Amino acid sequence: MTRKYLIAGNWKLNAGGPNGVELAGAVAQATREVAPNVELVVAPPFTALAAVAHELEEKRVEVAGQNLYPKDSGAFTGEISAPMLLEAGCRWVILGHSERRQLFGETDALVHDKVAAAMRAGLCPIACIGETLEEREANRTLEVVFRQLDAFSAELNKRPGYGVIAYEPVWAIGTGKVATPEQAQEVHAAIRKRLNDLNPTLAQGTRILYGGSVKADNASVLLACPDIDGALVGGASLDAEGFAKIAKAAPR
Ligand code: PGA
Helix, strand or coil: CCCCEEEEEECCCCCCHHHHHHHHHHHHHHCCCCCCCEEEEEECCHHHHHHHHHHCCCCCEEEEECCCECCCCCCCCCCCEHHHHHHCCCCEEEECCHHHHHHCCCCHHHHHHHHHHHHHHCCEEEEEECCCHHHHHCCCHHHHHHHHHHCCHHHHCCCCCCCEEEECCHHHCCCCCCCCHHHHHHHHHHHHHHHHHHCHHHHHHCEEEEECCCCCCCHHHHHCCCCCCEEEECHHHHCHHHHHHHHHCCCC
16 A cells, blocks of 8 residues: 655644735645645644635645544533534644643543544544653653554554554654654654554554654655655744755655
8 A cells, every 4th residue: 555645734833823824825835846645734723724724725735733622512611623623624633742742731541532533523633652852761662652552543443544643752843853764764663563463454554754853954864764654844844945845855
């Protein structure tokens, strides 16, 4: 099974409102020549979602939420549901990002519920996993990554190949310290093997993105690795040209 590459831009708490619309337009323009075997996604803040989705109508760049709450509606002040994201024009949602886990106390169980809610609603989850520097130095990388993965992999297996996993070593996010291609490939291969133990079709069909200080100048060596199917890009996704260069670095 051939997997298309997926390059997703996580705008985090940046580019809301008119700035987001402008950035989305620039991304659509800059990525026009990206090869057809690459899918493109941007994840603006909630307040910009509908306007960005409108700006990207008829364009190949799709829209993601950065989070959701597992309930569809009700007394959950401050939260956004999967159906609301769909209504705003999203087809994707980033879940369990390390900033959510570290700053907002998201547990494996909550990330499971979020992945389940996304799958149920027909929103494609990009579920994030990754170890901290302390965990890597204690040789606990795979233990941590497998624990996070096992929390939701059965949900992904309900529709093999639909959900996406992002491996983002926490020590590489926003630090400029990118994992070497060897370090990344090693973990990606281990994740795929873990999926294979559950269901070989799931393992073959699931895109596993790398995230953590991906830039135009390191994207090609990462994307050339056999088990790296794309990138979840933070800082560099706020520059349309830089984001397009990353997308163009995917092997054809
Ligand atoms: P970064 O962020 O590219 O700025 O390191 C990646 C992410 O948090 O998804």
